[in-house]
Amino acid sequence: MSATSTAAPVDFIRQQAVARALRVFLPEPAVLFEHEDVKPYECDGLSAYRQVPMVVALPENEQQVQRILQTCYEMRVPVVARGAGTGLSGGALPLGNGVLMSLAKMMRILDIDRPSRTARVQPGVRNLAISEAAAPYGLYYAPDPSSQIACSIGGNVAENAGGMHCLKYGLTVHNIMKLRVFTIEGELVEIGGEGLDAAGYDLLALMTGSEGMLGVVTEITVRLLPAPEYAQCVLAAFDDVNKAGNAVERIIAAGIIPAGLEMMDKITTGAVEPFVNAGYPLDAEAILLCESDGNTQEVAEEIERMKAVMHASGATEVRVSHSEVERNRFWAGRKAAFPAAGRISPDYYCMDGTIPRKALARVLLAIAELSKEYGLRCMNVFHAGDGNLHPLILYDANIPGELEKTEEFGAKILKLSIEVGGTITGEHGVGVEKIDSMCVQFNPLELETFHAVKAAFDEHTLLNPGKAVPTLRRCVEFGHMHVRAGQEKFPDLPRF
Amino acid sequence: MQDIIDQLAHAIREAASHKTCLRIRGGGTKDFYGGPLRGESLSTTAYRGVIDYEPTELVVIARAGTPLPELEAVLREKGQMLAFEPPHFGSSATLGGAIAAGLSGPRRAYAGAVRDFMLGVRMVDGKGSDLRFGGRVMKNVAGYDISRLMAGSLGTLGVILEASLKTLPLPAAEFTLRREQTQAEAIALMNEWAGKPLPLSATCHTGGFLYVRLSGAVAAVRAAREKLGGEEVTDGTTFWRELRDQRLDFFTLPEPLWRLSIKSTAAALDLPGEQIIEWGGALRWVRTIADAQTIREAAARCGGHAALFRGGDKTTGVFHPLPPVMMRLHQRLKQAFDPAGILNPGRMYEGL
Ligand SMILES: Cc1cc2nc3c(=O)[nH]c(=O)nc-3n(C[C@H](O)[C@H](O)[C@H](O)COP(=O)(O)OP(=O)(O)OC[C@H]3O[C@@H](n4cnc5c(N)ncnc54)[C@H](O)[C@@H]3O)c2cc1C
Numbered sequence: 045m046s047a048t049s050t051a052a053p054v055d056f057i058r059q060q061a062v063a064r065a066l067r068v069f070l071p072e073p074a075v076l077f078e079h080e081d082v083k084p085y086e087c088d089g090l091s092a093y094r095q096v097p098m099v100v101a102l103p104e105n106e107q108q109v110q111r112i113l114q115t116c117y118e119m120r121v122p123v124v125a126r127g128a129g130t131g132l133s134g135g136a137l138p139l140g141n142g143v144l145m146s147l148a149k150m151m152r153i154l155d156i157d158r159p160s161r162t163a164r165v166q167p168g169v170r171n172l173a174i175s176e177a178a179a180p181y182g183l184y185y186a187p188d189p190s191s192q193i194a195c196s197i198g199g200n201v202a203e204n205a206g207g208m209h210c211l212k213y214g215l216t217v218h219n220i221m222k223l224r225v226f227t228i229e230g231e232l233v234e235i236g237g238e239g240l241d242a243a244g245y246d247l248l249a250l251m252t253g254s255e256g257m258l259g260v261v262t263e264i265t266v267r268l269l270p271a272p273e274y275a276q277c278v279l280a281a282f283d284d285v286n287k288a289g290n291a292v293e294r295i296i297a298a299g300i301i302p303a304g305l306e307m308m309d310k311i312t313t314g315a316v317e318p319f320v321n322a323g324y325p326l327d328a329e330a331i332l333l334c335e336s337d338g339n340t341q342e343v344a345e346e347i348e349r350m351k352a353v354m355h356a357s358g359a360t361e362v363r364v365s366h367s368e369v370e371r372n373r374f375w376a377g378r379k380a381a382f383p384a385a386g387r388i389s390p391d392y393y394c395m396d397g398t399i400p401r402k403a404l405a406r407v408l409l410a411i412a413e414l415s416k417e418y419g420l421r422c423m424n425v426f427h428a429g430d431g432n433l434h435p436l437i438l439y440d441a442n443i444p445g446e447l448e449k450t451e452e453f454g455a456k457i458l459k460l461s462i463e464v465g466g467t468i469t470g471e472h473g474v475g476v477e478k479i480d481s482m483c484v485q486f487n488p489l490e491l492e493t494f495h496a497v498k499a500a501f502d503e504h505t506l507l508n509p510g511k512a513v514p515t516l517r518r519c520v521e522f523g524h525m526h527v528r529a530g531q532e533k534f535p536d537l538p539r540f
Numbered sequence: 541m542q543d544i545i546d547q548l549a550h551a552i553r554e555a556a557s558h559k560t561c562l563r564i565r566g567g568g569t570k571d572f573y574g575g576p577l578r579g580e581s582l583s584t585t586a587y588r589g590v591i592d593y594e595p596t597e598l599v600v601i602a603r604a605g606t607p608l609p610e611l612e613a614v615l616r617e618k619g620q621m622l623a624f625e626p627p628h629f630g631s632s633a634t635l636g637g638a639i640a641a642g643l644s645g646p647r648r649a650y651a652g653a654v655r656d657f658m659l660g661v662r663m664v665d666g667k668g669s670d671l672r673f674g675g676r677v678m679k680n681v682a683g684y685d686i687s688r689l690m691a692g693s694l695g696t697l698g699v700i701l702e703a704s705l706k707t708l709p710l711p712a713a714e715f716t717l718r719r720e721q722t723q724a725e726a727i728a729l730m731n732e733w734a735g736k737p738l739p740l741s742a743t744c745h746t747g748g749f750l751y752v753r754l755s756g757a758v759a760a761v762r763a764a765r766e767k768l769g770g771e772e773v774t775d776g777t778t779f780w781r782e783l784r785d786q787r788l789d790f791f792t793l794p795e796p797l798w799r800l801s802i803k804s805t806a807a808a809l810d811l812p813g814e815q816i817i818e819w820g821g822a823l824r825w826v827r828t829i830a831d832a833q834t835i836r837e838a839a840a841r842c843g844g845h846a847a848l849f850r851g852g853d854k855t856t857g858v859f860h861p862l863p864p865v866m867m868r869l870h871q872r873l874k875q876a877f878d879p880a881g882i883l884n885p886g887r888m889y890e891g892l
Binding site: 430431513 | 594595596597598599619642648649652653655656665669670671672673675676677678679680681682683684685686688689691692693697708709710712731732734735736737738739756757758759760763801802803804805819822823842843844845847859860861862863865866869870872873875876877888889
């Protein structure tokens with residue numbers, strides 16, 4: 045989808061009616077509609093897309109969430125839920141004729157149950173705050189997106205957020221046990237349970253990553269893990285991206301599941317180094333960060349094996365962290381990659397395709413070629429362990445046509461990700477941003493199934509409408525053709 | 541192989557147009573599980589074999605009719621495994637059946653369940669459409685997570701054709717120990733240990749003993765072994781397999797077998813009959829003549845649910861009743877995938 049900041053005329057009568065209906069049970073400051081009050085909500089982390097919401101509602105508890113939904117349902121007003129607004133696909137982009145429901149005020153950690161190693165939290169709680177609260181018990185919440193100081197756990201559930209450590213410890217879906225969710229009709233459903241599974245269909249999985257389209261999450265029970273005794277990180281430099289890619293494969297082939305395995309290319313290390321002084325070898329074409337955790341002896345043994353693989357794969361330099369300070373410094377650069385992109389370029393556009401690792405060389409090469417073709421620089425950061433690529437396309441939105449070029453570049457990367465057997469999004473979600481690429485990844489029958497699932501929860505399409513799943517008509521209009529790993533899967537099906 | 545898919549899809553379309561029921565069946569080792577078997581049998585066993593296996597991608601893609609032992613042997617050869625340790629209940633158990641039943645073995649509490657390892661699925665829904673969701677990569681949030689939804693759906697949403705699953709390396713070392721312990725002590729220990737960085741891979745309390753399996757790096761297993769004490773169980777592998785496949789003596793008792801999935805810290809259940817505790821306390825197998833109501837209330841009080849696993853009177857339902865709003869969502873989802881209601885009707889709940 046191409047970026048917009050449409051200023052559709054506000055329907056003032058409707059706006060007043062909705063605000064009035066909400067103020068029956070919400071205090072005045074919790075219902076915003078003046079332009080300057082609602083403007084801060086016009087976009088999420090994907091700021092190329094902007095839309096001022098008609099009304100913003102700020103509930104403080106479940107009863108208020110429920111009544112907001114009931115009211116909107118009755119008035120047939122669309123609702124978009126918002127956590128911290130760090131999403132990178134426009135999932136929380138408001139609607140000009142809708143209510144934006146911010147869950148930011150619901151930010152209490154309700155309970156930390158040490159014996160059962162769980163925490164019950166409200167959706168607006170920041171990801172990192174959970175680990176901080178659990179730390180005194182020797183526990184932590186494993187999924188650690190780079191945005192963890194800001195993003196909300198509710199948003200993490202809605203996007204199935206991942207992090208540096210998810211190859212070993214899993215994504216959000218693997219680390220939550222129970223949700224309290226309100227449907228658009230304002231009905232409460234408890235999904236999952238305090239045990240390790242629940243009766244009926246796995247709605248916990250279905251809800252995770254559903255981008256706020258199926259229900260509004262008001263409480264999350266997360267699983268906490270014991271903090272590892274010890275961790276060390278290997279930093280390996282390579283004079284060739286391919287060699288780094290091979291090293292990743294060999295690590296896995298050696299039966300090692302690293303606690304983290306990340307790759308950065310030369311332009312990325314160059315961008316972050318002045319920022320964090322991590323001491324990265326700046327002449328390397330690619331560097332790998334490979335972490336081991338466990339007990340001291342186990343880590344010592346694993347680090348030796350990791351080092352051996354790196355050397356055997358042709359690393360030009362291999363360093364091992366010898367203190368927590370040093371380990372954190374190794375990681376600091378990786379964690380600062382996005383902000384660094386923002387420092388060396390007025391704007392950047394983050395892609396999120398996931399590919400089989402073996403296709404890495406081919407995809408990186410193609411990205412380099414596209415970068416030349418479009419005349420746009422591209423930094424490559426890569427959750428190498430699980431094949432999740434984050435090419436950051438650097439552009440300047442003030443140069444006419446550059447954003448469009450960037451989006452075209454991005455869409456080509458996504459198409460390529462599908463062709464090599466991957467997916468258009470590993471963890472950032474489809475939102476509004478990748479909605480056209482969905483037509484490439486799924487055939488019309490599959491898209492229809494998604495719509496049917498949506499309708500099972502939200503018959504009138506009032507929750508976050510227009511996101512994540514394109515209408516078949518849209519796919520026709522954009523002329524996108526479904527491809528799968530380079531072959532046409534349903535040659536007999538009509539092409540919409 | 542496409543011909544087999546065409547046949548399956550055709551059979552489903554026919555059944556849908558005549559509103560006749562189909563009972564999807566793999567190896568038939570779990571015929572005992574769930575509600576009544578209705579309709580004509582639709583076998584998946586012909587659609588078998590590993591399609592693609594790349595150990596360095598940690599992914600295997602296999603057809604639903606592939607026998608579990610065959611699949612596991614392929615993985616073992618490359619030093620890998622299905623970490624959710626699916627129960628077999630017989631040598632003809634298939635991958636499709638394991639996924640549809642959604643059951644996981646002793647490693648569940650420490651490595652994850654079937655659904656946690658599902659990366660993608662190819663399926664035929666109740667309309668006869670051949671659909672693919674998810675894929676072959678570790679992270680994928682394009683579209684709703686239908687692959688994981690299929691795990692444990694007991695064939696009520698579609699016929700699983702193929703699945704891609706995450707594999708994991710076999711642990712370098714494994715060691716089983718046991719300590720004489722009461723149920724209450726065992727529950728406390730299991731939970732205490734799970735809160736520490738120990739390489740646990742299975743726990744079980746039965747016959748007055750707490751069994752613990754440690755898996756991982758040699759050094760980690762050695763250190764944990766010293767910390768936990770107890771005596772070595774030399775045939776540990778056999779013990780965990782017999783537990784997984786329900787061949788321990790406990791499983792031959794005559795009383796109905798109930799499966800209670802509850803909060804791990806819940807106290808020993810006050811129900812008549814014998815019990816086995818697994819999954820760090822989160823799974824309780826109970827052989828009991830107590831009535832369904834009593835058992836379900838006990839499970840609900842402990843934040844979980846109860847299913848009548850084997851034997852007993854199934855007329856009041858096998859699985860824990862769902863609250864009305866939840867049931868409605870289930871029915872609407874069923875409607876979305878199988879509008880004619882022909883796939884395994886009643887195997888999970890009446891009306892689904
Ligand atoms: C610098 C930076 C680094 C990032 N790194 C990572 C990373 O490493 N891994 C990763 O996975 N992501 C990453 N992200 C993306 C983003 O932080 C995640 O997607 C995060 O989960 C979004 O959380 P949020 O609270 O900001 O949600 P928002 O952006 O507010 O909303 C995201 C979606 O969730 C829905 N939603 C929010 N709350 C609820 C609720 N309570 N109930 C129902 N739906 C809800 C919204 O409608 C929207 O569709 C990064 C973003 C930035 C800016």
